[in-house]
Amino acid sequence: MSKISLRNIVKKYPNAEHCSVSDFNLDIEEGEFIVLVGPSGCGKSTTLRMIAGLEDITSGEFILDGEVVNNVSSKDRDIAMVFQSYALYPHMSVRENVGYGLKLRNYPAETTKNLVDDISKDLFLTQYLERKPKELSGGQRQRVALGRAMVRTPKLYLMDEPLSNLDAKLRTTTRSEISRMHRAKGAITIYVTHDQVEAMTMADRIVLMSMGEVQQIGSPKELFTNPKNCFVATFMGMPSMNIIEGKYKSGNFSCDAFTIAVSDTDKKILDDAGYDGKSIFLGARSSAIRSGKKYEEAFPNSCFETTAVNVEYLGDSVNVFFNAEANNLFVGTLGTGEREVEVDEKVTLVLDNTKLHFFDSETEESIKYTINQAN
Amino acid sequence: METSINQKPVPKTKSLNRGFLVRNMGLIASYAFLIIMAIVIIYPILLTIMSAFNVSNTLYSTSFFPQNFSFTENFKSLFNDTAYLSWYTNTFLLSIVTMILSTIIVVVSGFVYSRYRYTSRKSALMSLLIIQIVPSGSGLIALYAMANSIGIYSSANATFYTYIYMTLIYTALGTTMNTLLMKGYYDSIPRDLDESAKIDGATQLQIFTEILLPLVKPMIVVIAIFCFLGPIGDIIMPKFLIASMSSDSKTLAVGLMGLINDIKDSNYNVFAAGAVLAAIPPVLVFYKFQDYIVGGLTSGGVKG
Numbered sequence: 001m002s003k004i005s006l007r008n009i010v011k012k013y014p015n016a017e018h019c020s021v022s023d024f025n026l027d028i029e030e031g032e033f034i035v036l037v038g039p040s041g042c043g044k045s046t047t048l049r050m051i052a053g054l055e056d057i058t059s060g061e062f063i064l065d066g067e068v069v070n071n072v073s074s075k076d077r078d079i080a081m082v083f084q085s086y087a088l089y090p091h092m093s094v095r096e097n098v099g100y101g102l103k104l105r106n107y108p109a110e111t112t113k114n115l116v117d118d119i120s121k122d123l124f125l126t127q128y129l130e131r132k133p134k135e136l137s138g139g140q141r142q143r144v145a146l147g148r149a150m151v152r153t154p155k156l157y158l159m160d161e162p163l164s165n166l167d168a169k170l171r172t173t174t175r176s177e178i179s180r181m182h183r184a185k186g187a188i189t190i191y192v193t194h195d196q197v198e199a200m201t202m203a204d205r206i207v208l209m210s211m212g213e214v215q216q217i218g219s220p221k222e223l224f225t226n227p228k229n230c231f232v233a234t235f236m237g238m239p240s241m242n243i244i245e246g247k248y249k250s251g252n253f254s255c256d257a258f259t260i261a262v263s264d265t266d267k268k269i270l271d272d273a274g275y276d277g278k279s280i281f282l283g284a285r286s287s288a289i290r291s292g293k294k295y296e297e298a299f300p301n302s303c304f305e306t307t308a309v310n311v312e313y314l315g316d317s318v319n320v321f322f323n324a325e326a327n328n329l330f331v332g333t334l335g336t337g338e339r340e341v342e343v344d345e346k347v348t349l350v351l352d353n354t355k356l357h358f359f360d361s362e363t364e365e366s367i368k369y370t371i372n373q374a375n
Numbered sequence: 376m377e378t379s380i381n382q383k384p385v386p387k388t389k390s391l392n393r394g395f396l397v398r399n400m401g402l403i404a405s406y407a408f409l410i411i412m413a414i415v416i417i418y419p420i421l422l423t424i425m426s427a428f429n430v431s432n433t434l435y436s437t438s439f440f441p442q443n444f445s446f447t448e449n450f451k452s453l454f455n456d457t458a459y460l461s462w463y464t465n466t467f468l469l470s471i472v473t474m475i476l477s478t479i480i481v482v483v484s485g486f487v488y489s490r491y492r493y494t495s496r497k498s499a500l501m502s503l504l505i506i507q508i509v510p511s512g513s514g515l516i517a518l519y520a521m522a523n524s525i526g527i528y529s530s531a532n533a534t535f536y537t538y539i540y541m542t543l544i545y546t547a548l549g550t551t552m553n554t555l556l557m558k559g560y561y562d563s564i565p566r567d568l569d570e571s572a573k574i575d576g577a578t579q580l581q582i583f584t585e586i587l588l589p590l591v592k593p594m595i596v597v598i599a600i601f602c603f604l605g606p607i608g609d610i611i612m613p614k615f616l617i618a619s620m621s622s623d624s625k626t627l628a629v630g631l632m633g634l635i636n637d638i639k640d641s642n643y644n645v646f647a648a649g650a651v652l653a654a655i656p657p658v659l660v661f662y663k664f665q666d667y668i669v670g671g672l673t674s675g676g677v678k679g
Contacts, residue, residue, distance in 0.1 A: 054570050075576045087567035091589040101575035148575070 003188060004028040004156065009060035011046050011212075020046045021212045024060070028190075033182050035203035036192045039235070043212040045160055048192045052158050053077050064155065075104075080149035081158040084165070086141050088133040088148075094120075095129040098147045105152075119151045123177075139170045146174075150181050157182070157189040163198065175201060196236050200224070208232055226372040230364040233283050233357055239319065241283045242330040245361055248280050255282070256325040258304030263353045266368070270358060273367055281364065283357035286319065289332025291339050295350035302351040308341045320347070427647040449648035458622045459649055462630035465538065466607055467656065469626065472542050474603040477549035481598055482591070484550065485557025486583055490569065500558075506551050515615050518544060522616060534624040537617055544612065549602040560594040561587065596667040604657055627653050 009024040021043040028034055036044040049055040051062065053074035061068050069077055080101070088097050095116055102112040120126045123143040133141055142162065149157055159178070163171045179202055182189050193199055199206045200220045208215045208223060208231075216228040220236075227233035227241075234240045246255030251267045253260055262270065270276065296303050309329070312319035317333050320341050324330040332349055334341070341347050358367040396403070422439065429441035430448045453459045488500060522528065527536045564587060572582045588595075610628040617624055625633070631653070634646040661668070 052570075052574060054573070074570075074573045075578070079574060081571070081574045083567050083571055085565060085567045087565065087571035089568060089572070089586055100572070100577075104576040104581065148571075 003030050003065065005061070005063040006047075006051070007061040007063065009047065009050060009062065010058045011043070011050060011055065012058045019058075019212050021050070024214060026207060026214075026217065028188055030188065031186045032188055033179075033202060033204045034188070034190045034207060035199040035205075036190065036207045036209060037194065037196060037199040037235075038209035038215075040194055041211075042209040044192045044194075044207075044209050047209070048158055048160055048190060051156070051190060052079060052081055077156070078154045079156045079158055080152050080154045082145050082149045082160065082162040084161040086133075086145040086165075088141060088144055090133055093130050093132055094125060094136070094144050097133065097144055098125075098151050101148065101152050115151050116147075119147045122150075122181075123147045138165060138167075139174070142166060142170075142174060143177075146178070146181070150185065153185060153187065155187065157185070157187055159189065159191040161193055162191075163193070164195075171198075178202065197238065200236070206236075208235060210235075226366070226369060227283075227357065228366055228369050230281060230283070230359050233359070233366070237285060239286050239331045239333070241285050241357070242289070242324065242328075243281050243283045243359070244324050244328055244330070245279060245281050247278070248275050248358075249277050253280075253282055257306060257323070257330070258302075258351070260304065260351050260353060261301035262356065262358075266353070266356060266358065269368055269371055275358075275367065279361045280367070281359035281361055283359060284330075284351060285355065286331045286333040288352040288355040289320075289330070289334075290350050290352060291320075291332070291334050291341070291347060292337070292350075295352065296348065299350050299353055302353045303348055304351070305346060305348050308343055308345050308347055311341055311343050320349070322347075322349075423647045423650055426644050427651045429644055449644045450652070452642075453645050453648050453652075457630065457634065457645070457649075458625070459630065459652075461623045462625050462627045463653070465624065466627040466653075469538055469542060469545070470603050470606045473545040473549060473606050474599050476542065476546040477553065477602040478595060478599045480546070480550050481553045481557045481602075482588070482595055484554045485561050485591075486587065488554065488558040489561030490566075500555070503551050503555055511548055512611055515612065518612070519615055528619075534617070534620055537620070537624070541606070541613065541616060545602075545606045545609075549598075549605055553598045553601060557591070557594055557598060560591050564590050593667045596664045600660055600664065600668070603660065607653070607657065 004027070006024055006026045009021060010019055011021040012019045024043075024047055026034070036047060038044050046055060050057050053069075053072065057070050060070075062070050064077065089100065092100065098119060099112045099116045102115060107115070116129070117126070120129055123146060125140065125143055125147060128136060128140060128144075133144065136144065142165070145162065149159075162178070163174055166174060175198060178189075178191075191198075191202065199208075203220055205217060206220055206223050207217050210231055215235075216223055216232045218226075223232055223236050227236065230243055234243060244255050244257070246253050248262075248270055251261055253262055270280070306322040306324075308320050308322055310321040312321075314333075317335050318338075318341065320332045320334055321329050322332075339347070359365060360367060425439060425441055427449055428444055428446060430443040430445045488496065522537065522540055527533060527540055530536055568586055568590075569582050572586045577585065607627065610632060613626045613629045614632070617626070617629065622630070622633075627649070631646055631649045634649065635641045635643055
């Protein structure tokens, strides 16, 4: 029996035409770190707020520890939450802010003080304990918000984009801070973000949502290597996956920019699924597009010539952009040691055909998804 | 290739060295306006204070600086010849009770309008606005008739009941507009704070008393001051409702007005002395709470 189950959760606001969240199903095991990720307006925050009890659940069941808690008030659900805006109480000092939840739960003053002291030490807040939130920097406020949640040991931690107001460097350190705290506490954490990097780096399992619907649930690796559909494929990974429509015929995929031979395994899968002679989407991560002799020799049937329209230097790699068709800019990431490319230069690129993804051109579902899942 | 460039004639730059007056025209105009406004506001106050210390019996003949200066003379006659002390107590009791009642109502109703969603919410807010449109003076006759018909004037304790009656009226007047003000202030406090407290384990009552009330304190003070000043400044209603009563039962405004009502028998300097004394409590209140009146407390809790 899982610790938390969400069964057919639906959220529909009154007067709204569409459901904000439709048919959300998820079972969460003890100690899992779940990340809800998706573009803005996909229903991930609404889902979190329903779990927190801040929004009513239109239909479906939210089961916590074997009990349906749809109508249990937030304060009785034994949860802690970190808000995107931090929501620190402006009139209370850091100590009072962190200890407020304990005070309301009638912890003895001595215990409260010790717990607050411990968590502040952990979050480097000891010297700010008597300050008011407005006297703190953004990063410090964020740590207070984190401390306020972490000072208790609830059944469930909820985090609503807690890092989105921090600068890039602080985000990275706080990210590992949250991961560390999660490991130390071992309680279930549900984390909402629109940033796929955060999702990839922190999650045990990712729930990718779009338009109120769950697109795919799985480990970061599963979502990255075996995306269920085009949306998942393009959302996960940076730069996002290149997708192009083309024709598949007897082991060859051809589109405007190139014609390449697919690998033998892919050929078998596509032929078996009856896509021979049909139009399909090809998906290739930028890391599958390479250049240089080594790759040309390894994949002699999937080389093509193109013109670089833009080049981005990233230090240890280079992003090369080229037009695969009108309004479809492809990007390949060339590593060090591969040839240097200038803008407007003609260049021969190689598609690593062992790393390709194929999607049905109508449903946009991955053709290899079920087969990969079985392996 | 032809390289000649057509040189455009340089446009004449306007002389920047215009006279001082011309350059600072706007500034001078602003200062002139401000100075005139300041005089219009400050002169009557100064004149009142000055004549409070001047023993004479006309305001017209008096000069700005007291001719027959006396610290106490006017105040003595105020306390000896009129029921000033009782006007004073009447008025401030009325004001304080009104202030307490309306502030409590406003603080709670503002919270409800801001934080709860219910069917009649919109129409209730709308009606609060509409009530504002009707001038409060237009109901005076009705108020008098009402007081009469419930037997306030025929009762043994007519003065006491009239004051309770007036307290209720002022409280009602003080709640409409101020509820809207208060609601606006509650709205400016992010709901995230409520939700955060809710998750921390606070009940609705605790959210109201421990999170929101401390944050709306500046507005509570402002509204309390408004409600406190309302009855002090008002003359029309008490004049209507307590006109027939003994001198003891008057309010400050009505009583002082009585001193200068009669052209022949007016005593402007005693009136001025009474006005100066009456102004002291409001001035002290403003002085004490000026930080609240200006200040905002919410910055910092939510990242802007």
